[in-house]
Amino acid sequence: MDINALQTLLFVPANRPERFDKALASGADAIIIDLEDAVPAAEKDAASGTLATWLDSQPANSVLIRINGTGSPWFNQDTNLCRSAAVAGIIVPKADDPAALKELAHITEKPLLPFIESAVALARLNEIAAAPGVTRLLFGKLDLALDLGMDYPPPAGEALNETAFLYARSQLVMCSRVHGLAAPIDAIYTAIHDAKGLTDYARQGMRLGFSGFLLIHPAQVAPAQKALTPTSAQISWARHIMDAEQREKGAVVAVSGNMVDTPVMARARRILELASDVYK
Template sequence: MTGTTDPLVTDTTDPLATAVTWLFVPASRPDRFAKAVTSGADAVVIDLEDAVAAGDKATARDRLRAAWPGNAGIPVVVRVNGPRTAEYADDLAACRALSPAAVVLPKTETAAQVRDAGEASGTRVLPLIETARGLVALDRITADPACARLLFGSIDLALDLDVSDDRALDTARADLVRWSVVNERPAPVDGVSTAVRDEAAVTRAATRARAWGFGGKLCIHPAQIAPVRAAFAPAEDEVEWARRVLAAGHDAAATVDGEMIDRPVVERARRILHRAELAVRHTTT
């Protein structure tokens, strides 16, 4: 990450690093590309994988080429089909010609896959971690220079692990955050919420992801964008507290709300204000 030496303070010069809301749109529906770009999402994921039927992959690639939303003003990335599929090489070749901001690599399980996807597509890679094999290789996957940011495929991972309680994925969430910090990558992006129009459910999921250290969330409907953005933005009382802490400075004898102001407290306040600034930027752009 350029522009900062703190892996938890997002590099504001990189829109892939600052994006909080990531909206999926099927590659087979070019009529929705412009709507997705202007939906208010921070990034758009045009999907050649799960959103496209098996027999429609080639047609979807053709439609993607014909209607590519260049100069969108926000990052537009492409989710290709997985490394073990017949469509993989053709998807990456199409991406190389289109120059998306990144490619989303599903079922990422090795650093070699990240490296190969980056070389074949000519762009950065967003590894989608959705298998147990991917989890155990996170250190190497995240360290690869082509890795821009981790994405969490929580639904597929639950299937791979054969778990039905979302809490069983908490150790995986911690691993994504931990290795992102170790390798100085932006905070990872949480998986989708299938409750398309249940704003309360989306808010709960996004709030929980933020508490675990995630920096954004994948969205499958424009209605999810606003609650996700609100959940990741610091609350007004948090911002006020952070301002009081920074106003108190580094005086070891100072306290705010009964809490002694030491270096970790000052750092936490600084990060809250940084997140608040990014939230304002995304709301006004």
């Protein structure tokens, strides 16, 4: 599993083993078996034992695991589980301590994907991104909203307004770039069966520089993948740009009344490359 290339990551509760294989067949780039929030405290030990048995039957580097936090009674149990060859990486919840991340990477020898979901984590973002073992950052907006006392999520029926998270999202994108990490993975979209809403939400994240998305149901895989596919309007625009580049030999040129220079040409080229990968 190439963690840097993952774009669609599907959560599966660790106490629902009947869903593991279905999730693997969902079309998502990877599944995250969740030992933390998805599993009640009374079921965590049993879920860990069942998961350990299942992992023994899986190929190497085939799944990601979200463990319980460092201060929980299940942390050591979870880290032992993550030594399985089937575990490609560890999702670290409520990560805000770079030293703890370094120790976890040392203990497990696995890539770490820390969840940034608190004010402390944002304040320490550079240290977290630079910690040994950290491979990619994940955005946890619901816990961040709770930590900051934000009026989010809105009551059912009201439109989601993501502007309050713009600063935090941009920080993850910028920090990932500075520290040479792959683009970060955006937070979940909570409406399970709102395909259009999820596609629009994912495209908004892509505009900010995210390149992956956390999913909570197999029904969300296709809409997320649609968001990752260049639209017909984007492809048409890119072709106009590349036609102009060929005519002008790469010089700065105006296309449809807009200046086009080297970065814009590079963006157009990337869109056509993505479209070629999708439709070939």
